Amino acid sequence: MSNKPNANRRKFLRQASAAVAAIPVVSLVGMPAAHAADQAEDGHAHNYVNNAADSDHSDYSEGEKCKNCAFWGGGDDQWGQCFHADFQGVQVNAEGWCDEYVGA
Ligand code: SF4
Secondary structure: OOOHHHHHHHHHHHHHHHHHHHHHHHHHHOOOOOOOOEEOOOOOOOOOEOOHHHOOOOOOOOOOOHHHEOOEEEEOOOEEEEOOHHHOOEEEEOOOEOOOOOEO
């Protein structure tokens, strides 16, 4: 039996805790509610790319995309929120990918 699901779950819980801890900091910065978050660019963090198919990272597997990642917070067909601490204040592409990907 593979240990990968447990490792992924631990990674997700660790990163989700960091994301929750970052919420008050974001609130102190005072982002206006109506402010549309900037869109992440390739290389934003963790080898992020807006098109998963462009990734040549060794951890990438075909079919992995932001919209099916455990950190995906929802959005529209193209852009949405990522709950990972290093993607606060930006929207990520539904078709994007980074090396913090956790299968949902
Ligand atoms: S792959 Fe997951 S953690 Fe990485 S930017 Fe996309 S939604 Fe966020």
